[in-house]
Every structure is written in C-alpha cells, then in structure tokens.
Amino acid sequence: IPMDEDLRRRIWKRRNHIIPSILAQYPNGLKESSVCDLGANSGFWGREFADHGAKVTCVEPRRENTAQAKAIAEILGDKGMNWIQETAEEFLEKSDTQYDIVLLLGLLYHVSDPMALLKSAVRHARDLIVVDSHCINDDSPYFEVRNETSNDITQGVEEIILLPSRGAIFWMMRSCGYKHIMELENVGDLPDDYLSFNRCTFMIRRNDALVTPPSKNGLMRCDTELNAAYPNLEPASRLIRSESRIRRRNDAK
Numbered sequence: 712i713p714m715d716e717d718l719r720r721r722i723w724k725r726r727n728h729i730i731p732s733i734l735a736q737y738p739n740g741l742k743e744s745s746v747c748d749l750g751a752n753s754g755f756w757g758r759e760f761a762d763h764g765a766k767v768t769c770v771e772p773r774r775e776n777t778a779q780a781k782a783i784a785e786i787l788g789d790k791g792m793n794w795i796q797e798t799a800e801e802f803l804e805k806s807d808t809q810y811d812i813v814l815l816l817g818l819l820y821h822v823s824d825p826m827a828l829l830k831s832a833v834r835h836a837r838d839l840i841v842v843d844s845h846c847i848n849d850d851s852p853y854f855e856v857r858n859e860t861s862n863d864i865t866q867g868v869e870e871i872i873l874l875p876s877r878g879a880i881f882w883m884m885r886s887c888g889y890k891h892i893m894e895l896e897n898v899g900d901l902p903d904d905y906l907s908f909n910r911c912t913f914m915i916r917r918n919d920a921l922v923t924p925p926s927k928n929g930l931m932r933c934d935t936e937l938n939a940a941y942p943n944l945e946p947a948s949r950l951i952r953s954e955s956r957i958r959r960r961n962d963a964k
Contacts, residue, residue: 725843725905728901728905729816732893734763736916736919741763745766745767746765746766746810747770747808747835749813752771754783758792761790762790770797774796781794799822800827811839812839813839815828815832815843816841816842817843818867821859821872823872829842838917839914839915840884841912842880844910844912847876848908849876850877850878850881853876855873856873858872877908878942884913889916893933894911894912895911897910921933
C-alpha cells in the first residue's frame with residue numbers, strides 16, 4: 712500500500728530526531744544489545760535497532776499491525792525480531808526479562824495509567840528508557856482525561872486514556888530513580904506537533920551520563936538544567952483534569 716507522502720516525511724523527521732540521540736549513547740554500537748519496543752505498531756522503530764545489530768523484541772497488541780509487520784518481514788527479512796502480540800502491560804506483568812533499552816515511542820498517551828506502565832518498564836530496563844509522547848504544552852504537571860476510538864489501529868486499545876502535560880512526563884521520569892535524564896529540544900526540521908511543543912522526547916539512563924550527539928549541537932537539556940526548568944511538585948498539585956470539564960468551563964465564558 713503506497714504511503715502518504717506527508718506521513719512518510721513525518722516518520723523520517725521523527726526518526727532523524729530520535730535515533731541519532733540514542734545511538735550517541737552507545738559509541739561502540741548496539742551489536743548484541745537487547746531492545747524492547749513497547750507498542751511497536753508494525754515495527755519501524757524496532758527494525759532501526761535490528762539494522763544496528765540489536766536483538767529486538769516488539770510488543771504490539773493489534774493483530775492488524777503484527778500482520779503488517781509479518782508482510783514487511785517477508786520482503787525485507789525479519790532481522791531476528793521477536794514479536795509478542797500482547798499489550799505492553801500484559802507483557803511486562805508476565806515477563807522477567809531485562810533489556811538494555813526499553814522504548815515507549817508513541818505509547819504513554821494511549822494508556823489509562825501511564826505512571827504504572829512507566830514503572831513496569833523501569834523494572835525491565837538495564838540501562839536506557841526512551842519516551843516519545845504527545846503532551847499538553849505546559850511545564851506544570853497534570854493529566855487530561857480523554858476518550859480514544861479503540862477501533863483505530865493508530866490508537867491504543869483502551870477507551871479512556873490520560874494525556875500528560877510535558878511537566879507530568881518530566882516528573883514521571885524523574886521519579887523512576889534513574890541517575891540521568893535528558894529532554895531532546897524541539898528545534899529544526901520536525902513535525903508541527905513537536906515545534907508547537909505538543910510532543911516531547913525524554914531519555915533516562917541508570918548509570919552512565921547521557922551524551923549529546925554532535926548533530927544536535929548541544930540542543931538538549933539534561934539533569935540539573937531540567938530540574939531548574941520544571942516547577943517543583945506541590946502536595947496539593949492538580950494532577951488530573953477532565954477534558955470535558957475544561958470544555959464546559961470554556962463554553963461558559
């Protein structure tokens with residue numbers, strides 16, 4: 712099936728934003744490294760890592776997407792990628808395997824309990840976790856309750872989801888106990904949702920410091936700089952905000 716040209720450009724802009732930043736963390740390459748791609752769709756991200764020699768496990772609940780991945784593998788080869796047809800939550804609950812890298816690329820905003828999913832991912836990650844997510848453009852930490860059309864294969868399998876603010880994603884990742892955190896800054900040739908700060912990318916690493924790749928020219932915020940950028944959590948912080956309530960309030964103005 713021919714791919715829409717706008718979608719093709721979007722995918723490659725995202726690829727060029729995220730993949731070099733991950734590869735920069737492993738100057739000796741990814742050969743024999745293990746990668747778990749949660750919510751893998753049809754395997755675009757997982758194949759990127761398999762092409763660099765990593766052992767990749769793709770977890771994807773939708774049969775349509777795994778069927779597409781199988782069709783792609785018949786043309787391009789399976790690269791030794793292991794496919795699991797389950798939700799990320801089901802897989803993480805049953806598995807005791809650890810991976811060098813765990814990916815949550817386009818998944819966190821498709822679930823009803825993003826904090827629980829992230830903490831489960833942490834238990835399975837030896838070194839690096841990467842989160843790329845739609846978000847509300849707000850440094851304050853909170854969520855909006857939203858409804859998803861669960862029969863759309865580009866969406867999750869839960870009807871009610873929590874959309875995080877950018878500040879909520881930062882504090883969720885900061886709470887994971889990893890030593891280092893990095894936010895990729897949204898500048899350059901990126902899709903519009905990145906440039907409007909309605910999508911963001913964070914990495915956390917357990918031990919080694921995170922490396923800024925030369926191609927980014929320092930356009931990242933790390934550790935203490937990020938701590939200063941985001942407001943501190945307050946005991947009575949507003950953590951969940953209903954989309955419908957916001958709409959009703961705006962309509963009343």
